[in-house]
Amino acid sequence: MAVNQKIMPKKMKKKDNIAYLFVLPFVIVFLIFNVYPVLRTLYLSFMNYQGYGIPKFLGIENYTRVFKDKFFWRALLNTIKIWGVNIVVQLGLAYLLTIIFSDIKYKLRGLSIFRAMFYLPNLIAATSVSFLFKTLLDWKYGTINQMLMAAHLTNSPINWLGSPHSAPYVISIISAWMWFGNSFIILMAGVQGIPKDYFEAAAIDGAGKWKVFSKITLPLIRPITLYVFITSLIGGLQMFDLPFLMADGGTAGNPSGSLQTVVMYLYKFGFQTYQVGFASAIAYTLFGIILVVSILQFKILGSKED
Amino acid sequence: MKWKKMVASLLIGLMVISTVACGSTNAKSDSGSAKSTESSVKKGDTSGKKKLVVWTLAKDLNQFGDKYKEKHPDVDVQTVVIEPADYPTKVKTAILGGAKEPDIIVGEPQMLQDMYDAGLFEDLNKAPYNAQSYKDKIVNYVWDVGQDSKGIQRAISYQITPAGIYYRRDIAQKVFGTDDPTEISKLFADYKTILTTAQKLNDAGYKIFASDGEMNYFSGDSAWVKGGKLNVDQARYDYMDLCVNLYKGDYTSYAAQWSTPWYQGMAGPMPILKSDTNVWDTESLKKAEASGQTTEVFAYGLPSWGVLTMRDNVKTTSGKWGVCSGPSNGFGGGTYIGISSKSERKALAWDFLKFCTLDEDTSNWWIKASQGDTVSLKSVLQAHADDKNDVYGGEQMYKFWLEQANGIDYSKVTKYDKAIGDAWGTAISEIKTGQKSKNDAISEFYDTVSSTYPDIKVDRK
Numbered sequence: 001m002a003v004n005q006k007i008m009p010k011k012m013k014k015k016d017n018i019a020y021l022f023v024l025p026f027v028i029v030f031l032i033f034n035v036y037p038v039l040r041t042l043y044l045s046f047m048n049y050q051g052y053g054i055p056k057f058l059g060i061e062n063y064t065r066v067f068k069d070k071f072f073w074r075a076l077l078n079t080i081k082i083w084g085v086n087i088v089v090q091l092g093l094a095y096l097l098t099i100i101f102s103d104i105k106y107k108l109r110g111l112s113i114f115r116a117m118f119y120l121p122n123l124i125a126a127t128s129v130s131f132l133f134k135t136l137l138d139w140k141y142g143t144i145n146q147m148l149m150a151a152h153l154t155n156s157p158i159n160w161l162g163s164p165h166s167a168p169y170v171i172s173i174i175s176a177w178m179w180f181g182n183s184f185i186i187l188m189a190g191v192q193g194i195p196k197d198y199f200e201a202a203a204i205d206g207a208g209k210w211k212v213f214s215k216i217t218l219p220l221i222r223p224i225t226l227y228v229f230i231t232s233l234i235g236g237l238q239m240f241d242l243p244f245l246m247a248d249g250g251t252a253g254n255p256s257g258s259l260q261t262v263v264m265y266l267y268k269f270g271f272q273t274y275q276v277g278f279a280s281a282i283a284y285t286l287f288g289i290i291l292v293v294s295i296l297q298f299k300i301l302g303s304k305e306d
Numbered sequence: 307m308k309w310k311k312m313v314a315s316l317l318i319g320l321m322v323i324s325t326v327a328c329g330s331t332n333a334k335s336d337s338g339s340a341k342s343t344e345s346s347v348k349k350g351d352t353s354g355k356k357k358l359v360v361w362t363l364a365k366d367l368n369q370f371g372d373k374y375k376e377k378h379p380d381v382d383v384q385t386v387v388i389e390p391a392d393y394p395t396k397v398k399t400a401i402l403g404g405a406k407e408p409d410i411i412v413g414e415p416q417m418l419q420d421m422y423d424a425g426l427f428e429d430l431n432k433a434p435y436n437a438q439s440y441k442d443k444i445v446n447y448v449w450d451v452g453q454d455s456k457g458i459q460r461a462i463s464y465q466i467t468p469a470g471i472y473y474r475r476d477i478a479q480k481v482f483g484t485d486d487p488t489e490i491s492k493l494f495a496d497y498k499t500i501l502t503t504a505q506k507l508n509d510a511g512y513k514i515f516a517s518d519g520e521m522n523y524f525s526g527d528s529a530w531v532k533g534g535k536l537n538v539d540q541a542r543y544d545y546m547d548l549c550v551n552l553y554k555g556d557y558t559s560y561a562a563q564w565s566t567p568w569y570q571g572m573a574g575p576m577p578i579l580k581s582d583t584n585v586w587d588t589e590s591l592k593k594a595e596a597s598g599q600t601t602e603v604f605a606y607g608l609p610s611w612g613v614l615t616m617r618d619n620v621k622t623t624s625g626k627w628g629v630c631s632g633p634s635n636g637f638g639g640g641t642y643i644g645i646s647s648k649s650e651r652k653a654l655a656w657d658f659l660k661f662c663t664l665d666e667d668t669s670n671w672w673i674k675a676s677q678g679d680t681v682s683l684k685s686v687l688q689a690h691a692d693d694k695n696d697v698y699g700g701e702q703m704y705k706f707w708l709e710q711a712n713g714i715d716y717s718k719v720t721k722y723d724k725a726i727g728d729a730w731g732t733a734i735s736e737i738k739t740g741q742k743s744k745n746d747a748i749s750e751f752y753d754t755v756s757s758t759y760p761d762i763k764v765d766r767k
Binding site for chain 1: 732735739758
């Protein structure tokens with residue numbers, strides 16, 4: 001017995017070591033492709049670097065430049081504006097569909113088919129989506145304007161992507177169209193995880209649809225909502241492809257810079273004017289903003305759960 | 307247990323090897339691939355062809371590559387065409403990462419200074435190239451564009467790209483009573499005169515331009531940045547006023563450059579596109595046509611490569627065009643060819659470069675193959691000076707382009723031009739569409755320049 005006791009921990013120890021070997025490949029790849037670029041970007045954010053030559057140390061100058069730069073803040077505001085409208089529409093649609101599909105009275109069939117259909121826009125590449133909508137929304141020759149005018153809803157074509165008052169919201173709606181299916185699937189999964197007893201009990205007690213949704217569904221899927229919100233926020237603040245492809249003048253984000261997001265602004269400095277140090281500082285400032293907002297969101301939404 | 311250990315070790319080994327292979331520098335992976343390709347060529351191709359890799363943003367080099375292969379069957383020229391927007395980044399990443407390929411790289415004037423500064427191009431002044439001995443063969447401004455800030459030759463172009471005004475001779479005869487290029491150029495002598503010309507054409511039922519950006523290639527008398535200071539000369543303001551007045555005065559047909567209606571204007575009548583023209587309503591479009599709401603465009607402002615654009619689009623108006631000089635000597639674009647500083651096949655690359663840019667036979671061939679592109683070899687331009695182009699009523703185009711090219715001042719070009727020019731374009735767009743007042747738009751322009759280039763001193767006027 002005493003002998004066995006001595007042998008056991010040795011075996012355990014051997015097994016542990018093999019486990020380390022199994023995760024080693026991932027760790028190596030992670031260190032090279034994730035950790036190193038992240039640290040290198042941090043290092044460069046304190047440097048004056050044009051992408052070649054020896055970086056020169058600047059201290060926090062790049063960061064003070066970011067904070068003083070009104071175009072950075074305008075880009076941030078544009079990003080928040082585009083994301084803000086997008087998340088309202090995206091989650092609103094996803095919740096609406098969740099209510100409909102989770103209602104035990106409706107007993108809607110074909111959930112899997114609808115789920116696939118709603119998710120389809122998410123599978124289309126952003127380049128294709130932007131090409132599609134640029135064609136549909138063209139000022140002079142777009143199908144949307146053609147339909148609106150045929151229905152006499154407007155007398156002259158609307159310059160959807162040419163006006164700073166409409167262009168950001170157009171991007172928001174397209175983005176919401178692309179992502180509501182994704183949110184719907186996640187929310188539906190959350191709802192399906194709620195025991196049916198609650199809904200049945202509520203139905204027996206005579207609770208209405210709104211009561212069921214607000215008192216049972218919503219509180220029980222709050223962690224899922226928090227997840228959707230935070231992932232959407234992180235993705236939203238990093239928005240690049242759609243506005244970049246649909247804006248006039250590339251990273252300038254025209255009309256009037258209204259489509260210039262923070263990452264487009266970063267791209268302008270990193271890959272067009274080759275101010276890599278400043279671009280790195282923008283990246284870390286954005287990282288800081290996302291971190292702070294995510295913590296706040298987590299605290300606000302998470303605390304209610306308790 | 308042993309099996310488990312063996313499988314685990316094998317998997318780990320594989321992962322580590324693949325990771326190292328992926329994580330190695332471009333230099334290693336690229337040279338590796340180059341070596342493997344070369345060896346495969348040697349194994350698979352008994353002729354043992356020499357390889358030359360060309361990265362270009364102009365499709366022209368595909369044709370140059372094929373022509374070179376015709377003359378040199380022992381060389382396999384592999385041409386890769388990359389989108390211009392991505393080109394500088396891709397080339398920089400590859401070469402600064404130590405990649406031995408590409409051997410030949412190119413650039414357009416606005417991106418070249420940055421590429422020179424990054425050390426991507428080989429010094430062509432040194433032996434065995436001794437490029438300076440060819441200096442007198444090439445049009446002066448093209449030679450200057452190929453030099454870095456220290457005067458070292460880094461690239462040479464096979465073409466010149468001076469800008470001119472392409473105008474309709476038949477309309478000129480009707481409205482101005484002459485189609486002589488010298489007389490018509492007086493109608494474009496300065497921005498005020500251009501507005502008067504626009505008014506006259508409008509009164510006669512024509513539009514001076516399809517878009518309001520046609521004078522872009524002629525804008526500015528001096529560089530955007532001089533001695534570290536932002537320099538907005540009077541010609542820039544005049545150009546701004548011209549664009550705004552052309553837009554507000556309804557003097558253009560509102561077709562964005564490079565859009566379908568813009569090309570349509572080259573072939574003859576096109577509908578007048580106003581913001582309230584419903585092009586989808588057949589009846590209202592017919593009504594518009596019946597009431598004369600179609601127009602013809604008088605002129606386009608384009609560099610010499612516009613000859614090729616016009617060639618493909620003039621259709622029934624062929625022969626009715628002429629070309630004259632604009633308000634200043636401008637130019638636009640041009641593909642400059644150089645050798646990658648990291649290439650291991652520099653001798654072959656230099657031979658290809660000479661073939662494309664300094665060889666009279668190639669230049670003569672290119673004039674025919676491109677059906678009218680304007681080459682940079684002086685001797686060939688002079689030899690073709692008397693060539694008449696039927697699209698332009700028999701005008702002697704090469705003679706004209708050479709004259710225009712001789713007046714180009716390359717010192718106007720800086721590495722800041724793209725970003726500052728875009729910001730100025732945004733300001734013009736905001737003023738003409740009424741989104742901002744002139745003062746606000748210009749103030750925003752100054753802010754944009756200060757933000758983009760903090761090192762440039764901005765004196766607000």
